[in-house]
Amino acid sequence: MSDPLLWHRLQFAFTIVYHYLFPQLTMGLALLIVVMKGIGLRTGDQRWDAAARFWIRIFAINFAVGVVTGIPMEFQFGTNWARFSRIAGGVIGQTLAMEGLFAFFLESSVLGLLVFGERRLGRRGHFAAALALFVGSWLSGYFIVCTNAFMQHPVGHAVDPDGLLRLVDFWAFVLNPWALAQYAHTMAATVVTASFVVAAVGAWYALQPAHLDQASRFLKVGVTAGLLSSIAVAFPTGDIQAKLVAQYQPITLAAMEGRFTSEKMAGIVLIGQPNLAEQRLDNPIIVPGVLSFLAYGTFHSEVKGLNEFPKDQWPDNIELLYYAFHVMAGLGTLLILTMALAMVFVLSGRLLGQRWLLWVLLLAFPFPYIATTAGWMTAELGRQPWLVHGLLRTADGSSLTVHSGTVLFTLIGFTGLYFVLGLLYLFLVGRQIHLGPAEVPHG
Amino acid sequence: MVELWFAIASVMLATYVVLDGFDFGAGALHLFVAKTNQERRQVLAAIGPYWDGNEVWLLASGGVLFLAFPRVLASGLSGFYLAIFLVLWMLIFRGISIEFRSQLAQPLWRAAWDGIFAVSSSVLPVLFGAAIGNLVRGLPVREDGWFSLALFTDFSAENPVGLLDWYTVSAGVFALAALAAHGATFLVWKTDGPVHDRSRRAAKVLYGVVGALWPLLTIATFAVNPAMLAALPARPLALVAIATAIGGLAAVVLGLRKGRDLPAFLGSCAFLVGMLAATAACMFPVMLRSVTDPAWSLTAYNSSVATESLWIALRWWGIGLPLAVLYFYIVFRLHRGKAVAATGHDGY
Numbered sequence: 001m002s003d004p005l006l007w008h009r010l011q012f013a014f015t016i017v018y019h020y021l022f023p024q025l026t027m028g029l030a031l032l033i034v035v036m037k038g039i040g041l042r043t044g045d046q047r048w049d050a051a052a053r054f055w056i057r058i059f060a061i062n063f064a065v066g067v068v069t070g071i072p073m074e075f076q077f078g079t080n081w082a083r084f085s086r087i088a089g090g091v092i093g094q095t096l097a098m099e100g101l102f103a104f105f106l107e108s109s110v111l112g113l114l115v116f117g118e119r120r121l122g123r124r125g126h127f128a129a130a131l132a133l134f135v136g137s138w139l140s141g142y143f144i145v146c147t148n149a150f151m152q153h154p155v156g157h158a159v160d161p162d163g164l165l166r167l168v169d170f171w172a173f174v175l176n177p178w179a180l181a182q183y184a185h186t187m188a189a190t191v192v193t194a195s196f197v198v199a200a201v202g203a204w205y206a207l208q209p210a211h212l213d214q215a216s217r218f219l220k221v222g223v224t225a226g227l228l229s230s231i232a233v234a235f236p237t238g239d240i241q242a243k244l245v246a247q248y249q250p251i252t253l254a255a256m257e258g259r260f261t262s263e264k265m266a267g268i269v270l271i272g273q274p275n276l277a278e279q280r281l282d283n284p285i286i287v288p289g290v291l292s293f294l295a296y297g298t299f300h301s302e303v304k305g306l307n308e309f310p311k312d313q314w315p316d317n318i319e320l321l322y323y324a325f326h327v328m329a330g331l332g333t334l335l336i337l338t339m340a341l342a343m344v345f346v347l348s349g350r351l352l353g354q355r356w357l358l359w360v361l362l363l364a365f366p367f368p369y370i371a372t373t374a375g376w377m378t379a380e381l382g383r384q385p386w387l388v389h390g391l392l393r394t395a396d397g398s399s400l401t402v403h404s405g406t407v408l409f410t411l412i413g414f415t416g417l418y419f420v421l422g423l424l425y426l427f428l429v430g431r432q433i434h435l436g437p438a439e440v441p442h443g
Numbered sequence: 444m445v446e447l448w449f450a451i452a453s454v455m456l457a458t459y460v461v462l463d464g465f466d467f468g469a470g471a472l473h474l475f476v477a478k479t480n481q482e483r484r485q486v487l488a489a490i491g492p493y494w495d496g497n498e499v500w501l502l503a504s505g506g507v508l509f510l511a512f513p514r515v516l517a518s519g520l521s522g523f524y525l526a527i528f529l530v531l532w533m534l535i536f537r538g539i540s541i542e543f544r545s546q547l548a549q550p551l552w553r554a555a556w557d558g559i560f561a562v563s564s565s566v567l568p569v570l571f572g573a574a575i576g577n578l579v580r581g582l583p584v585r586e587d588g589w590f591s592l593a594l595f596t597d598f599s600a601e602n603p604v605g606l607l608d609w610y611t612v613s614a615g616v617f618a619l620a621a622l623a624a625h626g627a628t629f630l631v632w633k634t635d636g637p638v639h640d641r642s643r644r645a646a647k648v649l650y651g652v653v654g655a656l657w658p659l660l661t662i663a664t665f666a667v668n669p670a671m672l673a674a675l676p677a678r679p680l681a682l683v684a685i686a687t688a689i690g691g692l693a694a695v696v697l698g699l700r701k702g703r704d705l706p707a708f709l710g711s712c713a714f715l716v717g718m719l720a721a722t723a724a725c726m727f728p729v730m731l732r733s734v735t736d737p738a739w740s741l742t743a744y745n746s747s748v749a750t751e752s753l754w755i756a757l758r759w760w761g762i763g764l765p766l767a768v769l770y771f772y773i774v775f776r777l778h779r780g781k782a783v784a785a786t787g788h789d790g791y
Binding site: 060061064065067068069071072074075077078079080082083085086087088089090091092093094096097098099100101102104105106108109111112113116120160164166167168170399400401402406409410413417421424428431 | 512516524590759789
């Protein structure tokens with residue numbers, strides 16, 4: 001209770017996980033809205049504009065909650081991680097400021113036009129507004145991923161004599177290979193989330209049945225985009241990301257897989273329980289050779305085990321890291337299978353008749369959120385014990401002048417506030433879904 | 444280079460105050476100047492296209508402080524810990540109240556959000572004003588550059604200092620009056636009908652209050668930070684800024700009297716910018732003044748990152764800022780003329 005570090009970490013983890021529930025839908029949905037508006041523009045079919053209009057309503061509510069929960073994130077660098085901010089501000093302050101300048105100004109200017117400006121802007125203008133919002137939101141994603149990538153794999157910096165970091169190579173920092181891979185992986189995952197949400201609303205209408213015309217439209221878009229994006233999350237983006245972890249964070253890879261000893265022809269763990277006391281994996285089911293191949297490209301590559309590394313460099317919560325990684329990878333696989341199955345019925349035009357599959361699609365939408373959260377837990381727990389990998393330990397980054405009780409107080413405050421915010425969000429989005437796409441007046 | 448980034452940070456923060464200031468002011472006043480649902484929606488229609496973009500200036504200014512003066516950002520935000528979270532929670536409530544109010548046509552739902560909008564829009568200027576008051580009065584900055592601030596001590600504005608004392612509370616009250624007056628001039632410019640007329644009356648009264656409080660606060664500032672005013676004669680920029688503020692005040696009075704709405708609002712902007720710029724110019728290079736030992740103050744010189752990093756940042760900042768200004772120009776241009784209250788789901 002008296003160690004403020006734990007509370008600093010929990011507060012940041014809670015507020016960032018909660019916040020990211022919203023932007024992941026914002027970013028994915030921004031792309032799908034562009035697709036719907038684009039088809040409408042190309043075919044001249046007004047029903048696609050009606051579909052886009054419905055999703056823009058939900059997008060607006062989602063965006064608002066994303067904005068207000070996002071503001072505390074930037075401030076918490078300073079309030080809770082003051083020593084980290086002081087040391088790394090000269091580098092990561094740049095991407096955070098760029099996010100404001102290049103992404104947020106664009107998004108905030110265009111949002112009102114997208115939500116309320118359809119009549120005034122005309123079809124092309126409104127499509128352009130959707131496109132601009134897509135660009136703005138995806139840019140903001142890049143600056144944040146780039147900031148995180150510096151913490152995972154710092155490049156482009158130099159260390160001053162007093163220990164502060166300064167930026168020396170702008171392009172190396174902004175085009176960090178870790179950022180490029182992580183961005184592609186993360187963005188593909190946002191499209192997965194949005195696709196499952198769009199498909200779930202389609203399934204909800206199809207099961208009632210109501211708004212059948214739009215229901216099949218939502219299902220078609222959701223399943224198609226969902227299949228493409230969920231495959232992209234695994235291959236190539238997840239694969240590239242895994243190879244980077246193997247190359248630059250071998251300890252993390254060992255911990256993710258619960259691997260204590262080094263081995264050639266290392267197998268990938270499907271299930272099993274890491275046992276830290278005995279330093280082994282209990283009850284494992286392993287596919288031989290696959291981990292060596294996935295991490296290094298050949299079956300005979302050696303994958304290092306945790307025992308090869310000093311214990312003070314091990315991630316500090318190996319069990320949670322292991323399970324987060326396996327939840328992410330397992331759910332990712334199931335999401336691909338779900339969408340592949342649904343695609344078969346979309347292509348044969350029989351999806352609306354398969355009530356069991358519509359039920360699956362309806363109930364599946366929380367799982368991309370869970371997989372995404374588990375993915376970020378893998379990234380952030382895997383980075384431990386470092387705050388900036390190899391440069392600054394998490395224990396040396398927190399604010400020293402803030403007491404544990406104070407952080408606990410604000411954490412409890414956030415819990416209550418975000419609970420209320422979540423209720424309001426669900427109520428308002430639920431209401432839009434209840435009103436349905438046909439009832440939405442022309443904006 | 445350090446001086447340039449100090450100026451950039453000051454100008455961006457002043458821009459934030461001027462822009463978000465008008466929607467804070469509109470929020471603080473809307474219960475009084477807009478009585479019916481349609482009138483309230485007219486106020487929301489007036490600020491709706493801008494408030495989110497205005498708030499981005501806060502994030503962008505924070506980002507600039509972060510990249511150029513990380514010591515100041517780190518020490519300041521952690522030292523003001525609880526006050527910062529109060530600000531954040533207020534910003535959350537406020538943003539949600541604007542966006543959620545018109546989602547439902549239920550009168551009680553709308554009345555509740557109107558109340559939250561008014562309270563959060565009134566508390567925030569007080570907190571921001573008190574924050575500036577704290578910077579002017581000084582903070583218990585230690586030799587290692589960190590500090591931690593009590594909510595209040597004995598309200599004396601002398602060491603040991605707290606967040607709230609007679610001086611910082613006065614600064615907060617002044618900020619509320621100034622931003623409410625500023626918001627009123629914005630509503631005078633952007634609305635018509637009863638809201639316009641009530642806002643005009645409110646602007647006249649509030650600017651009278653601001654004009655009366657300003658000399659008092661200046662004397663108080665002289666009392667808590669004599670060094671700052673002693674520096675004034677040697678700071679030509681500060682003198683220009685004070686002249687701008689006085690000119691702005693004159694423009695407000697004339698504009699309101701003659702019914703020239705836009706010049707009155709621009710005068711109000713000039714008044715705020717002038718005051719903030721004068722404060723920044725007199726404080727320079729001090730950013731976090733130490734009341735414990737002046738030598739421990741965090742200044743632009745002892746808190747900035749290496750010049751090399753600042754040069755890199757200047758290149759993209761030079762591209763990004765004109766873009767931001769362009770977006771604001773387009774949004775103001777698209778929404779030129781008087782704001783019209785939306786009906787149904789058509790707007791705020």
